[in-house]
Amino acid sequence: MHKRLLLISSSRIHGQEYMAYCRQDILDFWGPVKELLFIPYAAFDQAAYTEMVRSRLEPFGFQIRGLNEVADPLAALAEAQGVFTGGGNTFLLVHTLYQTAVMAALRERVLAGMPYMGSSAGSNITCPTLKTTNDMPIIMPPSFETLGLVPFQINPHYLDPDPTSTHMGETRADRIREFHQLNSAPVVGLREGGLLRVEGDQMQLLGVSGVRLFRSGESPEEFAPGADLSFLLQA
Amino acid sequence: MHKRLLLISSSRIHGQEYMAYCRQDILDFWGPVKELLFIPYAAFDQAAYTEMVRSRLEPFGFQIRGLNEVADPLAALAEAQGVFTGGGNTFLLVHTLYQTAVMAALRERVLAGMPYMGSSAGSNITCPTLKTTNDMPIIMPPSFETLGLVPFQINPHYLDPDPTSTHMGETRADRIREFHQLNSAPVVGLREGGLLRVEGDQMQLLGVSGVRLFRSGESPEEFAPGADLSFLLQA
Secondary structure (H helix, E strand, C coil): CCCEEEEECCCCCCCCCCCHHHHHHHHHHHCCCCEEEEECCCCCCHHHHHHHHHHHHHHHCCEEEEHHHCCCHHHHHHCCCCEEECCCCHHHHHHHHHHCCHHHHHHHHHHCCCCEEEECHHHHCCCCECCCCCCCCCCCCCCCECCCCCCCEEEEEECCCCCCCCCCCCCHHHHHHHHHHHCCCCEEEEECCEEEEEECCEEEEEECCCEEEECCCCCCEEECCCCECHHHHCC | CCCEEEEECCCCCCCCCCCHHHHHHHHHHHCCCCEEEEECCCCCCHHHHHHHHHHHHHHHCCEEEEHHHCCCHHHHHHCCCCEEECCCCHHHHHHHHHHCCHHHHHHHHHHCCCCEEEECHHHHCCCCECCCCCCCCCCCCCCCECCCCCCCEEEEEECCCCCCCCCCCCCHHHHHHHHHHHCCCCEEEEECCEEEEEECCEEEEEECCCEEEECCCCCCEEECCCCECHHHHCC
């Protein structure tokens, strides 16, 4: 079985319901799989988060089981048909994935072919590290290393610099340039409305927004929805 | 000797030269002290950073020595009349302060009365932790704990939510609320143009911008320049 990932920048885009803009992409990705194990670890109230996601994805035809609702998370993961990790705070998510030992077990299952869907922080953790998150470091995880299922970094909710801004803080592009002062992995600036579908050694950009690709020492490049980004899977 | 701190949100505000808006506050704070030891560790090119700061602060009457220019940073720190830490990436700054053992030595000297000025990341590190930085976690420091010279957190470059935004990512206020889910220290949202002057157990807000104070479980409060914020020094 090859590696299968659906990496969503943002569960919502402005003016639309939860996952509405990518509903068909989600249905295509999951095909006959209808039972998803949901990881709510990026949120503080895991029970409320699982309930929200259940209420939103049941109308898509999915049954949702929350990792917070099972007695043995590792056993639930071992028998899951597919996993979805929602967004929230990336530091909290990574901290909890290590604390529960779900990090290593999840990685193993996805490498063995279990399909994985992530949104925002849940997409970020498929990268080598959390180093391109936008989130506040409200808790220190034991490591910044994450699942390493792809060899590039994602910056979710990528935001273009606002030419009218009077704010002196760094733009997102400035921050990614800082990342490249110390790190070499390419960074996919995944705008809200963009999602990446990985099938083995193939990767395509789906959704309604283009991505901006930052590579160390090179000018950023733009790619439109539908683009073949498979070259980014070759580390 | 009491503790003396000048904590600046941002070295520049829109349309003005480096430190122009707070020049008089800086001169008042330093008084007869004219030799500053500059810590350029938040930048990648430390030599260029020290040169830039020297060229900007010499016209104010200061002599600048960069910690990158001395053979023995700890010896230079031991004999410094005052220290200024500039902004940049907070994770890089904290990482380097630990790596060089400057963190502990600097804390000791400031607690013993040596005046300290910080801007942006340089202000952030006077707090108990780096957990309210806006910066990208491009390198993992050995700890998120910082100088702990004040018992509250600063969020530099604090930015009010933009009511016209269509972006779905968290606002700064959302992120500070997340911080308070796991941490109890008050957070001073220090807007660009605001600076805090600490003299022993007294603290005043100076500059041209108000602050927004976030306390766990309470509604945010606003304070205008000139406000007495000494109550925040009582942990």
